[in-house]
Amino acid sequence: MSSNVYVYILVMAGVTYLIRLIPLTLMRKEIKNGFVRSFLHYVPYVTLAVMTFPAILNATANVWSASIGFIVAIILAYRGKSLFMVSLLACVSVFLIELIL
């Protein structure tokens, strides 16, 4: 069976790459349709919001540290801190909370 693992990897990598590649290469021209443009403009915000919540609450060892990390990230992001700072300080706050709990 282990010899098949490489074929599995090839199949999954191929499928995944094609999903990523096809729209990017087919949609080369700027779309003029106002609805489609607006839709694509809103896509990342909805996608990222859906992916973040409520999954973030189960990301760490317990829901309390995750909640604190979530709140810290919101406050820092609202203040316009960089991706790196928001990310790092959320991690640090989770670490500190879990030391106490």
Next chain:
Amino acid sequence: MNTNISNWKKGVRDGIPICLGYFAVSFTFGIMAKNAGLTPFQAVLMSATNITSAGQFAALGLIGASSTYIEMAFTQLVINLRYCLMSCSLSQKINASTDFSHRFLVAFGITDEIFGVSVCKEGKLHPFYNYGLMTSSIPGWTLGTFCGVLSGSLLPERIVSALSIALYAMFIAVIIPPAKGNKILSGIILLSMLVSFLFAKISVLSEISSGFKIILLTLLIAGIAARLFPIQEVANEQ
């Protein structure tokens, strides 16, 4: 070109939080890959060629069950179909005049995280910015896998737990600043989180896989938002 290098550097810098978060997630993946019987080389190869967390975790289950290749292909298609939406969105960020070949490289790096960071950047997308993101984040993904396979106990649990919030915190850092002072965008984000929460809590809906849930809610909420609040200023975005 100087702009290439400066964009690449910006990307490398913005990719560091992705790298941290990837390390934590792929570390867990590495441990599971080892348990599923993969060699370190196979696990790292899978990570380096796929760069997709949900797809790779699902693949371990399929390999363990000796599924057919068709099943593997179909599962990956369903789980990773959200990349198709992201690719559509990203296609409009790249200047039509940008050399066609760049699209093949940029496509390889369309992950939730790289997409999120690059698409929300103001103005048109510079491919070298994406290459920068890939330069710093993909090694985090592969190295994390490698460390996970090699020794699951290499990192204390506390560290892995803390790092596990990195990607989510980064998503928040991506979506909140543009929403500040923008009632429509703020409303869309809050609504998305609320509906996502309901999907997780309502028993019938919680059985929907996370990949499909993302596609469904994105089509629905972004579609309604586009109908109710069409964007005008996007047309002038250069």
